[in-house]
Amino acid sequence: MQRPIIIEGQPFDWKDGEKNMLNAVDENGEVNWFAAMNADPGVMRCPKCQEWLWREGIKVKCPTCGEIILVNGG
Ligand SMILES: [Zn+2]
Secondary structure (H helix, E strand, O other), rough: EEEEEEOOOOOOOHHHHHHHHOOOOOOOOOHHHHHOOOOOOOEEEEOOOOOOOEOOOOOOOOOOOOOOEEEOOO
């Protein structure tokens, strides 16, 4: 998994993600799905080289092959 090079848009807030990760399971062992789902930005694949990338930003560049990728919401 690689982080894309952000050309446009905001990178994922990893500090916030980490907080959510810590809150993903509460003291009773129950999974907090909201926190769990916000613990990372999700993933996408580079259409050119198939590299797995974190879904960050709006317009990004693949660090492996240099392909420009438009990140859509889902
Ligand atoms: Zn690529």
